[in-house]
Amino acid sequence: MSKTTSNSIHITKATQSKIDTVNFDDLQFGRVFTDHMFVCDFEDGQWQRPEIKPYGPMTIDPSARVFHYGQAVFEGMKAYKDNDGRVFLFRPDENFQRINKSSARMAIPEFPESYFFEGLETLLKLDSAWIKPGIGNSLYLRPFVIATEPAISASPAVTYRFMIICSPAKSYYSDAVKVIFAQKYSRSADGGVGFAKAAGNYGAQFYPTTLAQKRGYQQIIWTDANTHEYLEEAGTMNIFFRVGDKLITAPNNDRILDGVTRKSIIQLASDMGIACEVRRVSVQEIKDAAKNGELKEIFGAGTAAVVSPISAFEHDGQEYKMAMEDDSYAKIFKSRLLGIQHNEQDDTHGWRHEVV
Amino acid sequence: MSKTTSNSIHITKATQSKIDTVNFDDLQFGRVFTDHMFVCDFEDGQWQRPEIKPYGPMTIDPSARVFHYGQAVFEGMKAYKDNDGRVFLFRPDENFQRINKSSARMAIPEFPESYFFEGLETLLKLDSAWIKPGIGNSLYLRPFVIATEPAISASPAVTYRFMIICSPAKSYYSDAVKVIFAQKYSRSADGGVGFAKAAGNYGAQFYPTTLAQKRGYQQIIWTDANTHEYLEEAGTMNIFFRVGDKLITAPNNDRILDGVTRKSIIQLASDMGIACEVRRVSVQEIKDAAKNGELKEIFGAGTAAVVSPISAFEHDGQEYKMAMEDDSYAKIFKSRLLGIQHNEQDDTHGWRHEVV
Ligand SMILES: Cc1ncc(COP(=O)(O)O)c(C=O)c1O
């Protein structure tokens, strides 16, 4: 390993790349990691000098608060390569702001903007070979922060670790998914942490989702915890409903993640003259629309899955099938988003961020 | 380090005890750990052979699901020593059942009963010197399970680690605490994971609790997330209200941890002929009782704090002070519980479990 210093980040390069051992045509999401990772510790009240080093296991005390109290947040973003080998991020400022919003809610110190961007860009330059060009290919980036202080009292830690790890990816849900509208379990409450990418929000969904999967549904669309009458979002995607030619999506609140893909689709819809209502949407409204033929599409929107068409939903023991037309909004938005992300279409809103 | 095998647990003893470096008169909760820890990994669909080894840091992949999705649960229990050097646990079957209930909700495989008890008892025998006799002294035991699989897809892991770490303790809140009744933030929702000792439930409370602390209140008493009208529990304690000579505590449900101390106090109250109502208790009722002088006590009940008297509460910007009488129920229950736990009083319900 050779040690060099660049941009104040302390860099230790991997002696040999693992890239030749990876079959890029057969990638399972989130299982293979690139050669390097970014690490920055918070100690003595401040973020210390960041480091990039070979990806690998780390040493941590069993009493670290992250294990006991779930004091941890994360982000999910992607890097894309165009056919000229140029590398782009998509609206990374949104992820930067969101991780700090999540951190604030979890009593974790905010991370400096310059470290976040220098870390990402330096890492991407080192591991650029892992980003394959072509629509559908990307490098999934996972910034996250964990409470490392070795003390099991139930209060905020004084030491933390911020990391970025990178995993080459194809899109997450390759087939259309079937969903259940939640009627018993719930994801978050008003005044809770649902709007944050707090680690515990995700583990809490595994069991109900497993139950849904046993019945043939891959995902749950969460409803409000009080009444289960209003549709909110899926486990890792915001949700859009197309009724007639109009889109509807739930508003942001305490309980819903303010998704970057969601807000981009709302903007693209406006660009294309597609009406999009951001408002509460009830289970009853969607069932009625399904029955009278007005419900044309449901799709999920998120960085991992991009746009994921939903082929059926279940509620009260009844399954409602969707038509899955070829000229769906889901397809239009997906190809527009991928086109912008891969530098194949005009970026009218300045969403692409080139890594140079 | 010498390697021996006992009861199927693989034991590696510490070459030298750290106990002489510890000042038992000045213990901060959860910062000092004993010489050994218990470790058992779940792999290939089953719990592997357990191990006891010197307490120390462990190696884990940065992509381990616990860091990203908070798939983790824990327990809190204590070991006590009487003046003859006999060591006792208090209702450990309750903790065993509860950790598996928490695990089930978090899609974590349940842990075998024999491993749990053999692990605890073997560890306690090895580290028995760390348990000091005398009321107020104890060894806090922290069993916990974390998802270790190195893969960042949002679904249950296939590998886990169950551990027990031990920390010598005095009682947690030494002084009476002041609390705020929650009006904005919330701890859990119906259909959520509030009843489980899931890691993420705790980290989510840190920020609101920090805000309360800035205003001079150490803890929050959570209310129902929907209306904030009903009092539920504190961050690590169940709550009892004494109105006149009657006790009231909230019923268990999806949102509240089914505390061992709480259920023991309900039993002791019945033994002593103290009326205890287990029912919803509203903020308004407690404020009214405070105003008309009927509210005699509020106290928290939990393993760490045992019984913790509350000296004041705040709601709607107004502070209500409690009288803190010498003959309080809080004191009676605390000394009865400690008496049973330390083998100084009759154990009429068979709650003590001797470690032999
Ligand atoms: C709960 C939840 N909702 C929605 C999303 C989609 O957000 P984004 O489009 O920013 O990836 C995600 C994934 O990040 C998520 O975790």
Ligand SMILES: Cc1ncc(COP(=O)(O)O)c(C=O)c1O
């Ligand atoms: C949320 C919560 N409530 C109540 C309690 C008290 O439970 P127990 O008496 O079993 O320690 C605890 C602590 O374990 C807790 O974490």
